[in-house]
Amino acid sequence: MISPDSFSKGISLDSDDGANKNYEGNTIPHGGKLVDLLVTGDQLKELKEQSITFPNLLLTKKHQCDIELLLNGGFSPLETFMDEVTYKSVVESMRLPNGLLWSMPITLDVDQTTVDIINKTTDKNLALRDEEGNLIAVLQVSDIYKPNKEVEAQKTMGSVDPYHPGVSHIFQAKEYYISGRLQGCQLPVHYDYQPLRRTPREVRKMFVENGWNNVIAFQTRNPMHRAHRELTVRAAELNPSCKLLIHPVVGMTKPGDIDYHTRVKCYRSIMGSYPEGLAELSLLPLCMRMGGPREVLWHAIIRKNFGCNHFIVGRDHAGPGEDKQGNLFYQPYEAQEMALKYQEDLGVKILPFQMMVFVPAHDKYYPVDQVPEGLETANISGTKLRHLLRTGGEIPNWFTYSKVVEILQQSCPPKIKQGFTLFFTGFSGSGKSTIANALNEALLADGTRSITLLDGDVVRTFLSSELGFSKEHRNLNIKRIGFVASEICKAGGIAICAPIAPYNESRNFSRSLINQNGGGFIEIHISTPIEVCEKRDRKGLYAKVRAGQLKGFTGIDDPYEVPESPELRIDTTHTSVKDSVNEILSFLRKEGYII
Ligand SMILES: Nc1ncnc2c1ncn2[C@@H]1O[C@H](COP(=O)(O)OS(=O)(=O)O)[C@@H](OP(=O)(O)O)[C@H]1O
Ligand SMILES: Nc1ncnc2c1ncn2[C@@H]1O[C@H](COP(=O)(O)OP(=O)(O)O)[C@@H](O)[C@H]1O
Numbered sequence: 001m002i003s004p005d006s007f008s009k010g011i012s013l014d015s016d017d018g019a020n021k022n023y024e025g026n027t028i029p030h031g032g033k034l035v036d037l038l039v040t041g042d043q044l045k046e047l048k049e050q051s052i053t054f055p056n057l058l059l060t061k062k063h064q065c066d067i068e069l070l071l072n073g074g075f076s077p078l079e080t081f082m083d084e085v086t087y088k089s090v091v092e093s094m095r096l097p098n099g100l101l102w103s104m105p106i107t108l109d110v111d112q113t114t115v116d117i118i119n120k121t122t123d124k125n126l127a128l129r130d131e132e133g134n135l136i137a138v139l140q141v142s143d144i145y146k147p148n149k150e151v152e153a154q155k156t157m158g159s160v161d162p163y164h165p166g167v168s169h170i171f172q173a174k175e176y177y178i179s180g181r182l183q184g185c186q187l188p189v190h191y192d193y194q195p196l197r198r199t200p201r202e203v204r205k206m207f208v209e210n211g212w213n214n215v216i217a218f219q220t221r222n223p224m225h226r227a228h229r230e231l232t233v234r235a236a237e238l239n240p241s242c243k244l245l246i247h248p249v250v251g252m253t254k255p256g257d258i259d260y261h262t263r264v265k266c267y268r269s270i271m272g273s274y275p276e277g278l279a280e281l282s283l284l285p286l287c288m289r290m291g292g293p294r295e296v297l298w299h300a301i302i303r304k305n306f307g308c309n310h311f312i313v314g315r316d317h318a319g320p321g322e323d324k325q326g327n328l329f330y331q332p333y334e335a336q337e338m339a340l341k342y343q344e345d346l347g348v349k350i351l352p353f354q355m356m357v358f359v360p361a362h363d364k365y366y367p368v369d370q371v372p373e374g375l376e377t378a379n380i381s382g383t384k385l386r387h388l389l390r391t392g393g394e395i396p397n398w399f400t401y402s403k404v405v406e407i408l409q410q411s412c413p414p415k416i417k418q419g420f421t422l423f424f425t426g427f428s429g430s431g432k433s434t435i436a437n438a439l440n441e442a443l444l445a446d447g448t449r450s451i452t453l454l455d456g457d458v459v460r461t462f463l464s465s466e467l468g469f470s471k472e473h474r475n476l477n478i479k480r481i482g483f484v485a486s487e488i489c490k491a492g493g494i495a496i497c498a499p500i501a502p503y504n505e506s507r508n509f510s511r512s513l514i515n516q517n518g519g520g521f522i523e524i525h526i527s528t529p530i531e532v533c534e535k536r537d538r539k540g541l542y543a544k545v546r547a548g549q550l551k552g553f554t555g556i557d558d559p560y561e562v563p564e565s566p567e568l569r570i571d572t573t574h575t576s577v578k579d580s581v582n583e584i585l586s587f588l589r590k591e592g593y594i595i
């Protein structure tokens with residue numbers, strides 16, 4: 001797959017000008033050659049015709065990010081998803097079988113059904129398609145293997161805690177990985193920011209046209225503020241032959257991050273603050289794993305493939321933050337130390353930076369280890385910034401640019417304008433619909449918000465009429481409700497949902513989907529005991545169950561997983577409808593959702 005003689009060794013990183021140069025006018029790609037897997041002309045026509053008979057594999061968003069960088073050479077020297085030998089070598093030793101440094105497994109996961117389908121075909125070809133049916137590539141499968149996910153997570157992420165986004169990616173992946181010859185038909189389609197979505201070849205061409213020989217890449221998954229601008233300009237000042245590539249990730253980042261549309265607006269705006277001709281902006285369709293030390297090496301390799309020979313590594317690079325107990329997954333400078341350790345192997349000069357902090361007395365930013373003695377510093381964390389945006393607090397001028405504040409305020413409206421979902425869950429007859437309806441009335445009386453009531457029975461009539469009450473169907477029903485609610489929240493509306501929702505899986509799915517789309521999620525467990533619900537038996541269903549005419553009834557002979565930490569828990573045995581509604585309204589007021 002990778003020729004050993006393409007392994008570029010012994011690159012001098014002593015001077016700016018000497019760092020890994022001389023490939024079409026700029027930096028040598030990792031492994032010596034920039035991969036291009038896209039077929040063209042008659043070959044493409046033929047492949048497309050043949051592919052009609054191949055079984056289809058629907059690519060997930062993560063697959064699409066990975067395949068884009070495989071096809072366009074961003075992952076050079078990889079020429080396909082990893083086979084078992086390559087995968088094991090990377091997991092165990094961070095090296096490809098030929099010895100070249102490569103830190104992150106790039107794999108294509110499939111389920112048993114797909115494996116059975118592949119095994120039934122004679123030529124083992126799969127048509128890899130996006131959700132719109134576009135043919136992205138053809139994979140001729142030559143290797144099917146079962147990964148040891150615990151080992152993969154532990155070795156690559158240093159953890160098996162599914163709270164870590166990268167670990168969660170690994171455990172959510174299907175049970176088999178497949179590999180084989182990969183032929184690209186087209187890059188995944190993007191409708192937004194096309195001029196900024198440059199391939200490695202296009203970025204390299206831009207460098208040549210600009211006359212840029214040495215380029216520092218800056219990776220980010222956050223909006224950029226003054227500190228980032230200062231840091232990048234400082235990196236260029238310390239390396240005077242270098243220009244800057246601002247190269248933010250717009251594929252998949254950490255759940256809860258600010259969406260890339262908002263970030264791209266911020267980046268575009270901040271580009272105007274750089275000295276003329278110093279910096280260019282380009283977008284990277286990467287699916288981050290938040291793997292800190294392993295990830296930083298991968299990031300540097302990718303930037304090398306994009307023609308950069310310097311890479312800025314600051315504090316907590318690609319860090320996933322803390323685990324549930326509040327312990328850091330990685331130490332703040334662990335990734336930086338790793339990058340410096342492997343600098344020669346990478347063939348990229350690592351520019352380590354401490355955190356930049358503002359020194360009010362000098363009206364200027366300094367790396368935290370270079371602050372003149374005795375002077376006070378100021379900083380605003382991401383969490384504090386989100387709080388200021390949500391509460392409409394003032395964001396100081398020293399922190400960011402007024403235009404950036406404006407963009408962030410539009411995307412992060414104060415809570416009072418934010419969409420939110422009131423998600424009731426509980427047994428049949430617990431009081432969900434009654435309280436939901438009364439709450440609907442109370443909120444409507446306020447008169448200013450758009451409210452949609454998604455009652456369990458109503459949803460089952462219109463949205464999920466074909467579904468029954470198996471675990472699979474119940475989860476699907478709740479995921480549909482979660483999806484509709486997330487769309488309502490996205491548009492700034494209020495969704496009130498009142499299904500039984502007996503399983504954590506689909507309740508949590510709905511929560512994260514809604515949160516991802518900028519909506520608030522308030523889970524209200526109506527915890528009325530089953531005996532009380534049965535006594536009420538408004539619909540006569542419990543009587544039917546007892547008469548043996550209805551099976552699989554929640555709380556009787558079907559499970560209900562009690563929510564561990566709902567925002568509210570109300571037992572209606574001794575709480576009136578009015579009091580329940582008032583309790584919910586007070587919660588919404590306290591949290592700032594309503595006045
Ligand atoms: N087997 C079984 N178990 C529970 N409930 C049953 C069942 N069969 C029918 N019903 C009626 O369907 C309503 C529950 O539908 P949901 O969509 O809320 O259920 S779920 O969340 O998908 O589990 C539920 O409505 P509510 O009483 O409003 O909760 C029942 O009326
Ligand atoms: N405090 C209370 N809150 C809500 N419902 C109550 C309360 N006390 C009695 N009920 C009654 O319980 C029955 C079941 O309520 P319902 O809203 O249909 O439950 P669910 O939607 O959870 O199946 C209704 O007849 C309702 O009037």
